[in-house]
Amino acid sequence: MPLADINWFYYAAPQRFHPLAGRLAPWFMAAAALLALAGLYIGFFVAPTDATQGEVYRVIFIHVPAAWMSMVVYLAMAFWAAVGLIFNARLASMLALALAPTGALMTFVALWTGALWGKPTWGAWWVWDARLTSELILLFLYIGYMSLHAAIEDTRRADRAAAVLAIVGAVNVPIIYFSVQWWNTLHQGASVSLTRAPSMATTMLTGMLLMALAAWAYCIAVALMRVRVLIVERERHAAWAQEALATP
Amino acid sequence: MNWTSAADFFAMGGYGLYVWGSFGVTALVVAGELVALALRRRALERKDSFE
Numbered sequence: 001m002p003l004a005d006i007n008w009f010y011y012a013a014p015q016r017f018h019p020l021a022g023r024l025a026p027w028f029m030a031a032a033a034l035l036a037l038a039g040l041y042i043g044f045f046v047a048p049t050d051a052t053q054g055e056v057y058r059v060i061f062i063h064v065p066a067a068w069m070s071m072v073v074y075l076a077m078a079f080w081a082a083v084g085l086i087f088n089a090r091l092a093s094m095l096a097l098a099l100a101p102t103g104a105l106m107t108f109v110a111l112w113t114g115a116l117w118g119k120p121t122w123g124a125w126w127v128w129d130a131r132l133t134s135e136l137i138l139l140f141l142y143i144g145y146m147s148l149h150a151a152i153e154d155t156r157r158a159d160r161a162a163a164v165l166a167i168v169g170a171v172n173v174p175i176i177y178f179s180v181q182w183w184n185t186l187h188q189g190a191s192v193s194l195t196r197a198p199s200m201a202t203t204m205l206t207g208m209l210l211m212a213l214a215a216w217a218y219c220i221a222v223a224l225m226r227v228r229v230l231i232v233e234r235e236r237h238a239a240w241a242q243e244a245l246a247t248p
Numbered sequence: 249m250n251w252t253s254a255a256d257f258f259a260m261g262g263y264g265l266y267v268w269g270s271f272g273v274t275a276l277v278v279a280g281e282l283v284a285l286a287l288r289r290r291a292l293e294r295k296d297s298f299e
Binding site for chain 1: 250251257260265267269271273274281288293
């Protein structure tokens with residue numbers, strides 16, 4: 001069936017999206033597990049020791065995918081928050097809220113693995129470098145978004161207020177991405193970009209890209225699982241939601 | 249093959265703390281997220297049963 005023939009708005013109704021998300025989530029989770037297994041195998045057993053950093057460079061297989069996803073999930077969250085705000089679409093607002101904890105988690109992992117990588121290579125767990133600082137601000141944006149949403153009792157008002165925060169905060173994402181070019185940072189520049197050939201050994205790159213795909217699939221799977229919970233939480237009093245709970 | 253023995257593998261060339269600290273905490277955090285989500289869903293089912 002051509003994509004243009006699918007009525008996308010059909011699934012904009014939370015009641016219809018709930019079973020669709022339930023069918024899709026296990027596939028994304030299985031893909032995440034398989035991709036992660038392949039990525040870990042290549043990362044630990046195929047990719048060679050780095051000539052300058054030794055074995056500690058293997059942190060890259062977690063660090064870079066988590067850092068990428070911290071930004072991608074934020075943009076997805078801001079996008080759905082904006083759709084929810086502009087078109088008054090309930091499901092879009094729920095998707096934004098479903099993405100936030102996973103995005104915060106990816107940001108935490110990027111910062112944590114960065115600290116563990118920084119200590120042996122730079123001699124410091126943390127420096128107030130533009131890349132690190134803007135990534136820390138990203139974590140605060142996620143936390144701020146979730147806190148603001150939780151602080152407002154009326155759910156739809158909370159959706160709208162948090163959406164404004166998410167949209168304004170999106171300006172931080174290009175700042176993170178280009179920080180290594182705009183400022184003189186201790187953090188290295190990009191090893192992988194769309195415009196140049198990657199400056200890494202092929203097996204290292206393969207392992208990292210597999211882990212990045214695993215992180216993509218994981219984030220999609222968890223967001224779908226969480227949005228299902230959010231849908232039922234919000235529509236608990238509808239008869240269909242009661243039935244949906246009874247039959248998992 | 250990069251490793252001559254299991255001990256060699258876990259030592260990570262002397263960087264075991266940093267490498268396993270990264271992979272281990274990531275695994276914990278991911279597991280924690282999945283457990284929290286499952287508990288949240290279960291709480292929802294319980295809440296509904298007596299409403």
